[in-house]
Amino acid sequence: MTSRALRRVGLVAGIATTSAIVLVGCAGGTDGTTGDGGQITLTVTTFGTFGYDDLYAEYEELNPNINIEATNIDTGGNARTDAFTKIGAGSGLSDVVAIEEGWLGAIMEEGVAETFVDLRDYGIEDRKADWIDWKYDQVTDPDGRVLGYGTDIGPSGICYSTKAFEAAGLPTDRDEVATLLEGDWQHYFDIGRQYNAATGKAWYDHSGFVWNSMVNQLPEGYYTPDGELNVEGNAELKERFELLGAATEDGLSAASTAWNWNDGKDFLDNTFATLVCPGWMLGVAKGQIEAGGGDETNGWDFAPVFPGGPVNWGGAWLSVPETSSNKEEAAKLASWLTEPEQQVKQSAAAGNFPSTREAQETLAAEATPNEFFNGAPTGAILAARAEGVKAQFKGPQDSVIQENVFGPALTALDNKETDTAGAWTQALGLLDSVLD
Incomplete structure (x- = not known):
């Protein structure tokens, strides 16, 4: 060969x-x-x-x-x-x-x-x-x-299903969606609760990706800039976890499998309505939608907005x-x-x-239309979303903590195997064992 x-x-x-x-x-x-x-x-x-x-x-x-x-x-x-x-x-x-x-x-x-x-x-x-x-x-x-x-x-916007938004009576025009979602994470979850009340459907795909974005917006994530572990005793981190946990307990997570999304089908049947989308996620989403049998008529769009402001993921x-x-x-x-x-x-x-x-x-x-995302000028949107982005310091085990500590705990929360307090306790226990 x-x-x-x-x-x-x-x-x-x-x-x-x-x-x-x-x-x-x-x-x-x-x-x-x-x-x-x-x-x-x-x-x-x-x-x-x-x-x-x-x-x-x-x-x-x-x-x-x-x-x-x-x-x-x-x-x-x-x-x-x-x-x-x-x-x-x-x-x-x-x-x-x-x-x-x-x-x-x-x-x-x-x-x-x-x-x-x-x-x-x-x-x-x-x-x-x-x-x-x-x-x-x-x-x-x-x-x-x-x-x-x-x-x-990885500047980020929000990918959203126009079909799901229409079913809930929410605006579908991307600029109107940006206006609707402008605000902090509490506001994003509150709109999600409105969507859930109207449709009985989940607002986001799963808690893990939302959590990653929430953590990345903090001045300090899992490590301090001098390389010290920064999870236990981190009040801001716990406050955000509890905010996400309350939303998940209210039914806003679809508990989709990360990187798979039911072989892409979850994108096409209104299983969830929004997805946190750093630029590279657009390619991932496109591949998943195609794997699930979708094409350019899939109904997904890309809004120039992100809860809590700029972020790099x-x-x-x-x-x-x-x-x-x-x-x-x-x-x-x-x-x-x-x-x-x-x-x-x-x-x-x-x-x-x-x-x-x-x-x-x-x-x-150039603001070139991305036909797969309803003609959204994804590059131009990301250029605007990149303004104000600052890279957070990432310690040596940062990705391990995200995937092997908070990942399982949030999956358990998504699957209703525990509540928010139990998921936080599970994460701290995994932190000790994984980094031991």
Whole structure:
């Protein structure tokens, strides 16, 4: 099988399958070449919805000596497990590895950061002005080493079902929806209670994603800026948990499965009416709606509003491991993929929002209609929603706390296996055991 045939392997769930595909992709030789005419094979591992397929093909056309073999893991959590398994083994990482914001803190830790090359050696400082300041700063360690090329950031709006809103007698025009939802989280939940009273249906898909957004808006999340754990005794965190818990107890959560949504069908049958949508979630939602049998007539739209104001959820970087046999070529590929022109194309393919200033300005100016989301100018909306966004400090176990501590507790709450107080107690117990 040729590398170009291997390039689009699709979504990979779980480490074992991913590892098998990566091993196939590396079969061309330990020096990173195919041994045929000086061709260089570069392996890339991403996760979720990156929108890189067409860009890989374009890069190969521009560089005939390069073959790209790409693996895409289904979620950022599974990608974290995959990456740290290979870091621990000292081998198996691709030439280019996507790193997610939630586990960047663990990558930046002493003893792990050294796994990746200092991209200053490959000219990243010449591009520093391309990115918004905090995106570049996040991936710069205390010694000044820069470990990744910034891809996207996660400013957020609200995805909503016009069909569900119409059934409840709520406005469906996105600007009117923005006016309706403008306010804090209490207001968002109160509108949800009105919707629930009118339809008997859930307001949001599940509590976990709402919680992630609520936490990300705080000045300090699961860690203080100096790296201290910040969960127990965090009054703001508990207050938000109780606010969400009350809404969930009132029937506003559909208890959908994260990243699956009943194979996408929950988007199409009014199982829930709203979804918190950082830019990259637009690509995820599109894929789910299509998996559930939907198309551009699905009825979902994107409102320029978010409860509580601006927030950043997610974003990624492309890094080059020290184990790569082709560091220079890998760095060239990662740099090219994150240039403004490519970030605009990536946004068109996946819906995510770029981290480079020029790409952001392009999306804001063009206001291209996104036909899949009822013609909403999603790029322009996200550009406006990015104003005032500040990145929260993410500690080394941030994503683990989100997924393995609060995730199970909120699932239990969604499924009515406990109440809000019980879910908080469960989370604190899991915190002790997971981080022990």
